[in-house]
Amino acid sequence: MLVSLRVKEDEFTVTPWEVTGKVDYEKLIQQFGTQKISSEILNEISKVSYGKMHVMLRRNIFFSHRDLDLILKDYVEGRGFFLYTGRAPSLGMHIGHLVPFLFTKWLQDTFDVNVYIEITDDEKFLRNQEYSLKQTSEWSHQNILDIIAVGFNPDKTFIFKDTEYIRNMYPLVVSIAKKLNFSQVKATFGLDASSNIGILFYPAIQIAPTMFERRRCLIPAAIDQDPYWRLQRDLAESLGYKKAAEIHSKFLPPLASSSGKMSSSVPESAVYLSDPPKTVEKKIMRYAFSGGQATTELQRKLGADLTVDVPYQWLYYIFEEDDAEIERIGSDYSSGKMLTGEVKKILAERVNLMLEEHRKRRERSEESYSRFLYDGRLAKKMWETIHS
Ligand code: TYM
Numbered sequence: 001m002l003v004s005l006r007v008k009e010d011e012f013t014v015t016p017w018e019v020t021g022k023v024d025y026e027k028l029i030q031q032f033g034t035q036k037i038s039s040e041i042l043n044e045i046s047k048v049s050y051g052k053m054h055v056m057l058r059r060n061i062f063f064s065h066r067d068l069d070l071i072l073k074d075y076v077e078g079r080g081f082f083l084y085t086g087r088a089p090s091l092g093m094h095i096g097h098l099v100p101f102l103f104t105k106w107l108q109d110t111f112d113v114n115v116y117i118e119i120t121d122d123e124k125f126l127r128n129q130e131y132s133l134k135q136t137s138e139w140s141h142q143n144i145l146d147i148i149a150v151g152f153n154p155d156k157t158f159i160f161k162d163t164e165y166i167r168n169m170y171p172l173v174v175s176i177a178k179k180l181n182f183s184q185v186k187a188t189f190g191l192d193a194s195s196n197i198g199i200l201f202y203p204a205i206q207i208a209p210t211m212f213e214r215r216r217c218l219i220p221a222a223i224d225q226d227p228y229w230r231l232q233r234d235l236a237e238s239l240g241y242k243k244a245a246e247i248h249s250k251f252l253p254p255l256a257s258s259s260g261k262m263s264s265s266v267p268e269s270a271v272y273l274s275d276p277p278k279t280v281e282k283k284i285m286r287y288a289f290s291g292g293q294a295t296t297e298l299q300r301k302l303g304a305d306l307t308v309d310v311p312y313q314w315l316y317y318i319f320e321e322d323d324a325e326i327e328r329i330g331s332d333y334s335s336g337k338m339l340t341g342e343v344k345k346i347l348a349e350r351v352n353l354m355l356e357e358h359r360k361r362r363e364r365s366e367e368s369y370s371r372f373l374y375d376g377r378l379a380k381k382m383w384e385t386i387h388s
Contacts, residue, residue, distance in 0.1 A: 012259070015190060016224050017127065019251055019261040025063055025223075032226050034064040034248065041065070044072045054106045055321045056249065062103060064223060066233070067245035071218045075111060081216045081245075083107055084209045086118035088127075089139035093146045094270035095351070096222075096252040096262035099318070101150045103249065104220045108153060115157045116209045117147060122162040123206070126198040137163065144369070146273050149362035154371040162205055169208045176211075177204035179235040188227045207232045210244040222261070223248035252317050256287045258308040273359075277352045284311065284348045285341075292333070292340035303336035304343075311340070311347045319350040 012021030014028060029036055037060070046053055056062050071081050085104050087097065108115050121136035140161045147159060166173070185191065185200055206228050210217040219229060226248065233243040251261035254269035262270045268287050271280055291309030293299040306312050312333060320326045329346070332338040 014224055016227060019224055020259070022259040023251065025250055028223060029064050032064075032223070032230075034066055034223075034226065034246070035068075037063055037065055037068070037247075041068055041072075044069070048072065048075060049110045052110065054103060056099070056103055056317070058323070059316060061099070061317055062220070062247050062249045064248040065246055066229070067216070067243065068218070068247055071216055071245045074216050079215060080113065081111075081218050082114040082116065082213050084116045084118070084212070084217050084219050084244075085221055086120060086206070086209075087143055087147065088120045088124045089136055089143045090124065091139055091142075092272040092274055093143055094262050094272050095314075095318075096270070098150070098273070099249050099252055100220050100222065101147055102318070103247075105150050105152055107218070107220060108156065113156065114213070115152055116212055117152075117157065117159040118206065118209050119144060119159065119161040120202075120206065122166075122198070123202055126196060126202060133163065137161070144372070145362055145365040146358075148365040148368060148372055149358055151361065152372070154368055157372055159372040166205070169205070172208045172211055173204045175239055176207050176235065177201060179238060180204060180231060184231065184234075188231060203228055203231055207235075210236065211239065211241040214241065216242045217244045219244055219246045221246070221248065222251055224251075224261070250317075253289075253310055253313055255283060255289065255310055257289050258291075258310055258313065271351060271355075273355060273362075275355065277356075280351050280355065281348045284344050284351065288314075288344055288347070290340040290344075292343075293336075296339060299339055300336045303334045304338075304340065306330055306334050309333070309340075309343070311343045314347055315343070315350065319347060319354065 012023045013019065014023060042053065042057065045057065074081050083104055085100050104115060119140045121133065121140045124136045125131055125133050144159055180203065185203055191200060210232050226246065229244050229246050236243050254260055254262040255271065256269045268283060271283055289308065289310040291305035291307065291312065293302050312330065315329060316326055320329065329338065329343065333343055
């Protein structure tokens, strides 16, 4: 049973390749048929994480899931699970791309589990006429350095680039491809007769890592990737694997608007991990969409609308982890005690602090690069599971 991917109600669209409009996440849960992250689930997580709760869980940024309860059950009952996430490489990673990786690292630290990270240079190449494989391959390398800098455990993390690793995945990929028919993929991804046949086949490649182990797989990602997992869940059991579980995040909004998602192709709407401090400051001060009032007098009188204010939302998503402090900023800003310029300044400082730390770690990524890449263990294990 497939649910159409394109949700175009009240002017918003969420597909793996496009997010536009002000996303109504409640509606998305209904349309996609996922589950809300309930307080019961949070309590269960809290029990196994000894009370520690990632800020993005506390604040409902990771807001939806499929089978997260089964993952926790597998963990508690000793069967374990593994994590899988990925990235379609581009010239530079922006702060939105960090959301799933930061959270995946927290899950790895908390549950001490394997993480598989797929770098889809093939997907990027196939989706964009203007990109060459040489480019997507070079970007892969640069993006992997950023991903390593997030701090994954090198003994339990495998990072692989599709065009390199494909020979090891291919038996699994073709087994999956044989279970998917043209109309399913076409309907799920909104493809048409002019779509190239590579992109039609590609979903089998993104699904394959969910079957790298016989244990249940948990996928942390923004909710745009859900269509792949719907296909996976339709066919996994027929191949002897478990349905993938998922935990979905909302989208960090672009700088210049509170709707859509940050995009690498609109430079002024994104802060890149490589942006120098002055650029970060300039982008935030100049472009960040404000929910504050047009004049200081009006702001003092009416206060800011936090639901559309991008600087506040960025602080809320990742940059201000202290619950008391975000509460204070929210109440001072919405009551008019604080002005937009002050909130933007706090954000610029926080972003620069994080990026400075990130860049320091990234300088050391190259040293440990080979420890994260394919070393034969994974292929051997997979071959055995496919043929067992
Ligand atoms: P990509 O490269 O578009 O995005 C990488 C990851 O970042 C998430 N993401 C965001 N999260 C929060 N706010 C944003 N503004 C934002 N923009 C992007 C995406 O949901 C994704 O998790 N096809 C995938 C690559 C992939 C993958 C996977 C992703 C292959 N296997 C398994 C997740 C899980 C892609 O194009 O991601």
